[in-house]
Amino acid sequence: MTTTIKRRGVLRAGALGLSGLALPYPAWAQTGSPGLRPTSPPLSGEDIRLRIAHGMFDVGGRTGHAIMLNGVLPAPLIRLREGQNVRLHVENALDEDSSIHWHGLILPFHMDGVPGISFPGIKPRSTFTYEFPVKQAGTYWYHSHSGLQEQMGHYGPIVIDPAGAEPAPYDREHVIVLSDWTFRHPHEVIAKLKARGGYFNRNRQTATSGSMSAADRAMWGRMRMDPSDIADVTASTYTYLVNGHGPAENWTGLFTPGERVRLRIINASAMTIFNLRIPDLPMTVVQADGMDVKPVETDELQISVAETYDVIVAPADRAYTLVAESIDRSGLTRATLAPRLGMTAPVPALRERPTLGMKDMGMGGPGSGHAQHGGTAAGGMDGMDHCTAEHAAMGHCAPGASMKMDHSMRDKSLVPPSVKVGVGVDMIAPMPVDRTGDRPLGLEQVPHRVLTYHQLAPLVPFPDKRPPARSIDIHLTGNMEKFMWSFDGKKMNEGAEPIRLALDERVRINLINNSMMNHPIHIHGHFFELVTGQAHGHPIKHTVNVMPGGKASFDLTADAPGDWAFHCHLLYHMHAGMMNVVKIRPLADGGAQ
Template identity: 40%
Template sequence: MKHFLLLLLFLTAAHARIVEYDLEVAEQSWTPGGKVKAVRALTLNGGIPGPTLRFREGDTARIRVHNRLKGEETSIHWHGLILPNAQDGVPHVTTPPIKPGTTHTFEFPLVHSGTYWYHSHTGLQEQVGIYGSIVIEPKNGEPVRADRDHVVVLSDWTTESPEEVMRTLMRGSDWYALKKGSMQSLIGAAKAGALKEFWERERSRMPAMDVSDVAYDAFLANGKQSITLPGKPGDKVRLRVINAAASTYFYLHSATGPLKIVAADGPAVEPLSVNRLLMGMAETYDVIVTIPPGGQWEVRATAQDGSGHASILLGSGELHSPAEIPRPDNYRMDSHLMAAMDDMDDDDMPGMKMDGDTGMKMDHPKMKMAKAGEPERPLSPYSKLRSRESTAFKASLPRRSMELRLTGDMERYIWSFNGKTMAEDGVIKIKKGEVLRLELINDTMMHHPIHLHGHFFRVLEGQGSRTPLKHTVDVPPMGKRTIEFEANEYGDWLFHCHLLYHMHAGMARVFSYEEQGPDHVPHMGEHAHDPLYFMLDGSLQSHMSEGMLTVMNSRNDFFGSWDVGWGEEDDTEYEIDLGWKRYFNPNFSTVLGWRFTNMEDAENRAFAGVEYRLPYLIGSSLQIDSEGDARIGLSKALQITDRLGVFAGVEYDTNTEWEWTLGADYILTKQFSLITQYHSEHGFGGGFSFRF
C-alpha cells in the first residue's frame, strides 16, 4: 500500500505542468499615441501593459521577474490569486523587494481559475506602467462558451510623474478639476440652476465635490486609446475586462446591447445582463457580447467623471457607438448619492443625515426617486450577482464582526480607516479558522475599491448561500458594504483601498494571523511611511509680496510665511513667521511659531493659536503672543468662474489694530495666476501668483 501511494504521488507530480514566464521591468520613453506626449514609463517586456500570462487550473506558475531599472526597486503582486504568503509580492510585508539588477523567481500552484492581473506594489510604479493580465483556464472548460476570447486591460495615463500628482493632491489644488472641466463656481452654479445647492454646500462647510481625484491625459485599453479586436457578425465574444487604472472607475457599456456578465473577480457567476457596468479599480469582469451584422460595434469604457473614454471595437464597417453616459452633476450632492440608494435598504444608509459632514436628509425627494428606478449612473451590480454554487462557510466556524469606517479628507489628502492612517494604526489581528465579517462604512463622498490580499470574501447583498466571491469591493459614497471571509491562511496580508493615491496616503491595514506568535510584529515597509512634501505658494506684485514655504506630512506643517510691502511706505515693511501647524481635521488646526517684523510699534515675538473653519467656508484664526497681544482674523475665497476667483480678509491685532485686503486672481496654468489686490497697509497693485 505504501508503495502504491508513492507511485500515485509520483504520477500526479509528473502530470502537473510547470508553466514558466520571464518579466523584465525596464524604463523607457513611452506614449499611448495620439496627441499624448512621450514621457518616462516603466514597461514589462517592452510594453504597457505587460504580457498576458496564461495557465490552466492545476498548473504551477514559475515566473522570473528581472529588475533592469537603475537605482530603483520594484515588485510584482499577483492580484486575486490564492497563493503562499511569501509569494504575494508586497515588498517587505510578504516578499523582499526586487533590487536593481537582480531577479526574483516566484513559484506557486494555481488552485483556481479565472481572470486576474498583476502589478507593482512599490511606490507609485503602477501608475507608470507596471501591470498586466493573468488568465487561468478551468480544468473542465468555461461553463459559458464563446466563439472568441479577448483580454482587455483598462488603465489611466498621465504625462505628469505620479510623485507630482501626489504632491498636487496633497496641497489641495483645484487644477485637476479645472483641467477636466469639473471646477465649481458661482457662475457655473447659476447656469446649472443650482445656486441654492451651491450656498447650502458652502454653509455646511463642504468643499466642492468631484467623483475622481486626477485629470488624466488618456484612458487606455491594452495600452491604446482605441483597439480593434477580431470578430465577425454573430460571434459571441468573451471580453475579460480588467480595471488596472490607478484612480479611475469605468462604466462599461456597449453598442451591441446589454453585457452578459459570466464571471466577477475570477469565479464564474450565473449569467447576468446589464446595460452599464461600473468597474472599480482592481476589479475584473468577464462579459459576453454578440456582434450584430452591419458594421463595427464599440464597447466603451467611460471614466466615471465623464472626462474621457477608451474604445474596444468589434467587427468592421460603419461605426456604431453606445449612447453617451451623462456627466455627474457635481453641484447637487444628491446626484452622487442617488445610485447608492438604489441597492441599499434604509438600515444600510449609515451616513445619510443632515449635518455638517453630509448636508443630506434621508427624506429628500430625490433619495426616494433613486429607489424607484434604475439610475443612469448605476453602482456595481453586486446585489444581482449569484455564484454558480454555494459559497457558504461551515456553520461550526467561530464568527466575529468588525466595523471599519472609510475616512478621509480630500483637501488635506489624508485617507484612512477609522480615522487613522496605516502609519498611525496599521495592524488588525485575526485568528486562523474564524470567519470575520467586516462592515465597511464609507464616511466620505468618494467611491473606494477595497481589496484584500490572499483571500476571497463574500459580498453580502441578500443572495444567501449563492453570495458571490470577490477580492475587491466598491464602497459607494456615504454607503455601506458587508463582506466576510474565512481566515484560512497564515502570515500577514495587506488590506487597502485600490485607488493608488489613497493607499499611498494611508488607507491600508495588515491582517496579521495570531498564530505567528504574540511577539510577531508585521513588517509594513513603505506602506506605513508618512513622507514629507515641499510646497511653495506666493505672489509677487507691484506693491507687495506674500506667501508660504511649507514642509508637510499628513498632519503637520512646518512653515515659513512672509508678508512684505513696498507700496505706500517709505521703507519696506515685513512680517515673517516661522512655525508649526498641527492639523486635526478640515475645520480645526493649531499653530505655534515665532514672528519677525519691522512694523511700527511691533517687535519680534512668539505666538500660539487656533484656526477654525466657519460655515460658508470662512476661515477664522485666533492668536495670542508672548507680548500679551491678541490677533483675530477672518478670510474667504470664492470662485466666480472656472478661472476667476475673488478673496478677502480682515484682521484685528490689539497692538497694530486693523488690517484688511481684497483681491482677485485668474488662473493661467497649474503654476501661475494673474493677481490684483488692495491691501490696507501696502496699497493697490498687481502681478502674478505662483505655486510650486
C-alpha cells in the same frame, strides 16, 4: 478558440539600445490598425520570465517615460492553467526596488509580492523567482506594489484556464485592459493633490452653474465641499486607455458574426473608475473578480479600480463601440468590435456629468426622499426638508434652523472611540446605509439596465457555511482638501494597529465610508462573500467598491496564515495611508490576538 487582440508598438527601440530590432507585441493585444509588426504569443508554461525596465510610451502623438515589462505596455498576458505549478523569474532592471503582486491569486503569503509585508522587494539589477501552485481559474492581473510604479505602466493581465470544462462556453475571447495614463510623473500628481484639494477638477460648480439653489450652494460652501468632486484625478491630465491605446487610436477586436465572444475586462487603472457599455449590444456577465457567477444580462456596468468582469456578447455583422467613461465623465476611452478591419461605429458623446447628493453625504437612509441622485445639479436636494424632529433631537440640525438640515458631516462625535479624530478626518457620514444594491453615481436614471452587486450570484456557493463569529467595523476616513486618507483615522505608516485574525476564523468586516469618494477595498490572499442579503446567494469577490457615504459588509474566512495587505486600490489613496495589514495566525484557543 482564437485570440484576435493585438497591439501596436510602445517602446522606442533606441531607448534601450535596440535600434533596428523588431520588438514583440503580445497576441492578446492585437489591433485592426494597419502597418504593425508581427505579434508574439502570451507567456505560458511552468517557467516564465519577466523583465522590469524603463521605456518610452507613445499615445495621442506624445511620448513619455514608462515602466514596462518585457518592453510593452500593458505587460504581457500571462496564461496559466488551473492545477499547474508556475515559476515566474522577475528581473528588475530599474535603479530602484520593484515588485509584482499577483492580484486575486491564492498563494503562499511570501509569494504575494508586497514589499515590507510579505517579502523584501526586488532590488535593483537583481532577479526574484515567484513559485506557487495555480489553485484557481479566471481573469486576474498583476502589478507593482512598489511606490507609484503602477501608474507608470507596471501592470498586465492574467488568464487562468479551468482544469475542467468551461462553465460559460465561448468561441473567441478578447482581453480588455482599461487603464489611465498621465505624462506627469506620479509624484508630481500626488504633490498637486496635496497642495490643493480638487486640483485636477476642471468641472467645479460655480455661482451660476446648474440648477442648484443659492441655499444649497451656501450649504456646500459651509462644508468646504464640492458636489462635483467625484474623481481625484481627471481627464485634465489623464488619457484613458484600452490595451494601451488612447481613444483616437481605436483599438479593434475582430470577430466572426454568430460567435459568442468573451470579453475579459480588467480595470488596471491607478485612479479611474469606469462606466462601461457597448451600445446596441447586451452583455451577459459570467464572472466577477475571477469567480464564476450565474449569467446575468445587462447593458452597462461600473467597474471599479482592480475589479474584473467577464462578459459574453453575441455581435451581429456590424461594428460596435465599446465605451468606458470615467466616473466623473471628464473623459472616456473607446474600442471597436468588428467583423472586418477598418469598420467603426459611432462613439457616444460624454453624458452629462453627475454631482454628489444626499446619499453621498451619508444622509440618504430610507425615507430620506433621495433614493436617486438625479433631479438637480446638486443631486436632487433642492426644496427638500430633511430636518425632522427626530433629526433635530439627534443633533443633525442647526439651532434655530426651523427644520432645515444642517448636514452635520463635521460632527465628529458621531464616530466611535476606535476612530482617531484629527486633521486627517474632516467628514463623518451621519447616517450611512448599505448601498451595494444601488445603481452607481450618474447611472441612477439611465433608461437601460445597469448591473449592481445585488444581481451577482455565485455559480458555486462559498464553501464555508458558518456564520461569522464576530464583527469588525472599519471606517474609511479622509480629508479631501488635504488629501489625507486612512482606515479609522490612522495611516498605516503612522502606527495603525494591524487587523488580527485567528486562522480559520469566520469574521464579518463592515466597511463604513465616512467620505464622499468611492473606495475600492481589496484584501490580498483571500476571497470573501459580499453580504447583499439576496436569496440567490452572496457574490464572491476580492475587491468591493464602497460608495460615498455608504456601507458594505463581507464575510471572510481567514484560511491563509501570514501577513496580508488590505487597502483602498485607488493608488494615491493607498499611498497616502489608506492601507493596513491583516495578520492571520493559528491560535490554540481559537481566539484572535
